[in-house]
Amino acid sequence: MSYACGRKKLGKLTVALILGARPQIIKSSPLIRLFNADEQVHLSVIHTGQHYDYEMTQVFFDEFSLPEPTANLEVGSGSHAQQTAKIMSRLEPVLLEQKPALVLVPGDTNSTLAGALTAAKLNIPVAHIEAGARSYDNRMPEEINRRLTDHCSSMLFTATKVCSENLLKEGIRKESIHQVGDTMYEVLLQQLPKAEKTAILKQLAVQPKAYALLTLHRQENVDNFENLKRIIAAVVRLEKLAVVFPVHPRTRKQLCSSNLYSKLEEQRHIKLVEPVSYLENISLIKNACFVMTDSGGVQKEAFWLKTPCITLRENTEWVETVQLGANHLLGSDTDCIVNTAEEIIRNAEALDKKLAKLPNPFGDGLASQKILETLKTSRLPRC
Ligand code: UD1
Ligand code: UDP
Numbered sequence: 290m291s292y293a294c295g296r297k298k299l300g301k302l303t304v305a306l307i308l309g310a311r312p313q314i315i316k317s318s319p320l321i322r323l324f325n326a327d328e329q330v331h332l333s334v335i336h337t338g339q340h341y342d343y344e345m346t347q348v349f350f351d352e353f354s355l356p357e358p359t360a361n362l363e364v365g366s367g368s369h370a371q372q373t374a375k376i377m378s379r380l381e382p383v384l385l386e387q388k389p390a391l392v393l394v395p396g397d398t399n400s401t402l403a404g405a406l407t408a409a410k411l412n413i414p415v416a417h418i419e420a421g422a423r424s425y426d427n428r429m430p431e432e433i434n435r436r437l438t439d440h441c442s443s444m445l446f447t448a449t450k451v452c453s454e455n456l457l458k459e460g461i462r463k464e465s466i467h468q469v470g471d472t473m474y475e476v477l478l479q480q481l482p483k484a485e486k487t488a489i490l491k492q493l494a495v496q497p498k499a500y501a502l503l504t505l506h507r508q509e510n511v512d513n514f515e516n517l518k519r520i521i522a523a524v525v526r527l528e529k530l531a532v533v534f535p536v537h538p539r540t541r542k543q544l545c546s547s548n549l550y551s552k553l554e555e556q557r558h559i560k561l562v563e564p565v566s567y568l569e570n571i572s573l574i575k576n577a578c579f580v581m582t583d584s585g586g587v588q589k590e591a592f593w594l595k596t597p598c599i600t601l602r603e604n605t606e607w608v609e610t611v612q613l614g615a616n617h618l619l620g621s622d623t624d625c626i627v628n629t630a631e632e633i634i635r636n637a638e639a640l641d642k643k644l645a646k647l648p649n650p651f652g653d654g655l656a657s658q659k660i661l662e663t664l665k666t667s668r669l670p671r672c
Pocket of ligand 1: 310311312339340341342345366367397398399400430431506507508538539540542
């Protein structure tokens, strides 16, 4: 466990940001830059160590030129209880030493919940970024994490009107809800010009619109052999175009422990690669004919980049993308996935025109600025 406590200056608002998993680093990047540039704020970034492979964490610090975290709790992998408990017991002494006026937690991972609970039990106010997202499926660990985090937060930063309304329905006070828009949209707007310059399509020898992108890592798909088998069967049948598949470490482990990894390797149209960088992934989403995913973030990125999306889940917290007709919720039904994919290929031109006209319910891309202003005008103590 390594600590390196930053120095605080008098009169500053001291904020600790807790992150640990890939999407949290990505969605926090504009906020970290903005807070670090503000004289009135002292930001400490605490990495839980939930993700630790280079391509799951450090690549994003490098790609976004972010400073190293103030502390890394190095908790690593484990069961939900072990991981959550380990983060809490290692985070508590750091928060007691740093004494932040506020703890900020983005997203819905075990790092989010552990950060929120630890702070709340020390009576440190908690602010949740991406509050109010609901799939209404309590079998998903992320749903439990979101709900509990929201209910121990005193400031709730939401991405959309639907998220704000979800919180109101659960009895959260209107004054605590701040609809600031989606921080991932902000990252995308900032990074898209750079993403367009990556050489990933060339490296993978794929042409724009002549491949599909697959990302898969959710527990309900990957740890359930029947679901995994059905999804892989669909991908194997989609021979009409290449399928680029950056494999999440959880998924690699599960595919390798069955015969499914070798089955995928035998298919000439499937390109299995290590997880790619953010810029590479954005380039892959933008240029894909369509995306197949169970990721929360990738569903939204496909929506913003006007790429049709097949979501390999039965529900989603980003219901707007489905209501607007850009996202198809298909679960793990092999025939449905293949039929919808073929329909997307057949109607590509008409779909392009339809997606180009859709409104964006995810705000104006200034979420971090709005979060900063809300915190600075709050009654949080300065030291
Ligand atoms: C976690 C989040 C999920 C999020 C995802 C983003 C929870 C409950 N889940 O899922 O909401 O969508 O991150 O990617 O917090 N592993 C490695 N190297 C790593 C990290 C993980 O090999 O750097 C392997 C380990 O075998 C580990 C498994 O992946 O047991 C799962 O990792 P974990 O962090 O528990 O969950 P994710 O599936 O990554
Ligand atoms: N992502 C990435 N490389 C990959 C796969 C995903 O950079 O190989 C990015 C993706 O563009 C998005 C974020 O990771 O910004 C989503 O994270 P993930 O799918 O791991 O988690 P979720 O959003 O489901 O919580």
